[in-house]
Amino acid sequence: MSDTANRIAALEARLARLEDEHAIAQLVASYGPLVDAGEADRVADLWTEDGVYDVEEFHMASRADVAAMVRSDAHQGLIGTGCSHFLGPAHVTVDGDRAVAVCESVLLVRHNGRVLPARIGANHFELVRTPDGWRTTRRTTRGLDGSPETHALLARLGSA
Amino acid sequence: MSDTANRIAALEARLARLEDEHAIAQLVASYGPLVDAGEADRVADLWTEDGVYDVEEFHMASRADVAAMVRSDAHQGLIGTGCSHFLGPAHVTVDGDRAVAVCESVLLVRHNGRVLPARIGANHFELVRTPDGWRTTRRTTRGLDGSPETHALLARLGSA
């Protein structure tokens, strides 16, 4: 019986780990479709209430800030013409109730009837387990522009 | 014993859920490589026998229709020059024997020796569990062109 209990406990721990990694990868996979649809509140809900989204030209420090970015004229202009915030598959590292996810991204926009890759980026998500599931506490996005800072951001892959 | 049985049953249900989500994500991940390889029958087999693939310029309503699209001069011309139907990581929502997957996509083609992003798209898959595994009953693909219809398609993410 002790062996049975140990094996069940080991299964529960391993399965919980895989569920966490899957949930975080799904959160990252939902960002592009939701932001390109203009779903401001659902995008904001990927963060904690005071979560940070630090992207070169913006510094957002709450769900309200993130929702305001989605509703901004700049973002509405982009999605009104049509764009894709295309995020790659996330590499996820879980450590208890905290986690890190890293992926690259491409922003594709329409301009004069053509599709153009406007930006390539590095994305580093810090996440926390909440009663409502995993949420982002800080997302840092930097252009893949050759800078040491961006390379260092990518190199944090695997460090929770 | 009852506790043991309950814990095993809970593990079985959670694991089955994760296996379903994984199988569906893998189905979506196989579309691009198979369609770019020209594997007509294997592409068609991602759908049910009477599955629908509704993409702007085509309306396919069976495996035979999907296979005919892959074998069409238009598609053979694309893959003969070289192209990539690049689909992003799928966000998957399972509800019993039905499921929904959403992702964005980019079609990259070769033209005059250069690689060009020709289209960006929103993809919504409805899937069903069959004796042979998950299959697509309806895939709807629309250009990310700023239209409310495309935004609504992406916003269906999470609703099985």
Added chain:
Amino acid sequence: MSDTANRIAALEARLARLEDEHAIAQLVASYGPLVDAGEADRVADLWTEDGVYDVEEFHMASRADVAAMVRSDAHQGLIGTGCSHFLGPAHVTVDGDRAVAVCESVLLVRHNGRVLPARIGANHFELVRTPDGWRTTRRTTRGLDGSPETHALLARLGSA
């Protein structure tokens, strides 16, 4: 009791399968961020000691060769300007201690202040389970250029 033991053994086998598939998908997802960060040793460690990376213009046959490629002037030039080795979600097939993963890729580079898709590729990974986890024994990358060879590489999806 026998029923309990059987159910636990079945769970262990199914969970191990899912863990394997997940670990391999994560290995593939880490390649782009690590190579774009210039993390030569960590990129090399995705292969076995004598693993092969066979890409059109290079034939690498060891971790040392892979690390040397990352440190080469050609690669350092690319990442010094800023680039994205963007790999799609991997389709993974495990057979015991061996596995295959297939995905497409896009190389995006900066040129004269613009982002350009320079190459589209087909990627086929052969992997082996080692005491340190899954490692690549052979990765074959070919341009999506319409050649039968590249189509055949993609069509190997699903065959471990």
